Amino acid sequence: MITFEHVGLRYGPGPEVLSDICFALEPGAFRFLTGTSGAGKTTLMGLIAMTLRATRGRVTVLGTEVNRAPPDALSLARRKVGVVFQDFRLLPHLTAFDNVALPLRIAGRPEHAIRKDVWEMLQWVGLADYARMLPPTLSGGQAQRVAIARAVIARPRLVLADEPTGSLDAVQGARVMGLFEALGRAGTTVLIATHSRGLLKRYPHPRLSLVAGRLTQTLAPAGTGGVEKGS
Ligand SMILES: Nc1ncnc2c1ncn2[C@@H]1O[C@H](COP(=O)(O)OP(=O)(O)O)[C@@H](O)[C@H]1O
Numbered sequence: 001m002i003t004f005e006h007v008g009l010r011y012g013p014g015p016e017v018l019s020d021i022c023f024a025l026e027p028g029a030f031r032f033l034t035g036t037s038g039a040g041k042t043t044l045m046g047l048i049a050m051t052l053r054a055t056r057g058r059v060t061v062l063g064t065e066v067n068r069a070p071p072d073a074l075s076l077a078r079r080k081v082g083v084v085f086q087d088f089r090l091l092p093h094l095t096a097f098d099n100v101a102l103p104l105r106i107a108g109r110p111e112h113a114i115r116k117d118v119w120e121m122l123q124w125v126g127l128a129d130y131a132r133m134l135p136p137t138l139s140g141g142q143a144q145r146v147a148i149a150r151a152v153i154a155r156p157r158l159v160l161a162d163e164p165t166g167s168l169d170a171v172q173g174a175r176v177m178g179l180f181e182a183l184g185r186a187g188t189t190v191l192i193a194t195h196s197r198g199l200l201k202r203y204p205h206p207r208l209s210l211v212a213g214r215l216t217q218t219l220a221p222a223g224t225g226g227v228e229k230g231s
């Protein structure tokens with residue numbers, strides 16, 4: 001599903017912000033990506049989402065070797081990955097319905113098929129009654145659920161979420177996590193970046209842990225006898 005082989009990344013001429021990253025994520029895995037602010041979580045997510053390119057090493061996502069793929073293959077591959085951002089990134093002038101419909105419209109799906117899928121998806125995230133609302137009028141939890149619906153409407157096999165509960169209260173955070181867990185049970189590969197100790201405590205999924213741009217732990221959650229390597 002995802003393999004990283006000795007991957008490094010630097011922004012411009014600066015130092016490497018990711019160094020010698022090696023891991024594999026098997027299909028259906030549910031993982032947290034942890035690390036303090038600045039550790040490199042968002043950068044690593046960008047590499048997996050194929051919006052950033054490694055400056056050394058090899059990244060393969062869903063069969064695409066990112067550094068070798070031509071631009072058109074890369075934009076096709078990007079559509080197979082669902083991405084959820086902490087700040088939602090909804091289009092403010094489009095309704096909740098039209099935000100969720102966007103990936104299907106971009107993919108050229110016929111409008112009648114789009115309507116059915118979007119209604120189903122809005123029901124799944126508990127927002128069928130909010131379809132006609134504009135994002136600025138939604139609560140944070142509602143907006144994040146619209147963002148999740150948009151990320152998964154095209155049935156990606158891989159979903160990335162960058163601090164998806166970071167700006168939500170506990171009740172809304174739990175609701176959002178419930179959606180990711182349901183996706184995981186349905187076989188979607190899920191990777192969630194977080195620095196929230198509370199989240200990690202409540203949801204004991206295996207972790208990839210970043211410290212200053214290096215992976216230090218690649219298996220089980222704390223206290224379950226996971227193998228640690230490095231520092
Ligand atoms: N566009 C950028 N240009 C230069 N440096 C960046 C850029 N984005 C992130 N960085 C740096 O890369 C490091 C990792 O950042 P980031 O991946 O955002 O970490 P995290 O998501 O874990 O907080 C930080 O030192 C940050 O300052």
Ligand SMILES: [Mg+2]
Pocket residue numbers: 041042043162
């Ligand atoms: Mg970040």
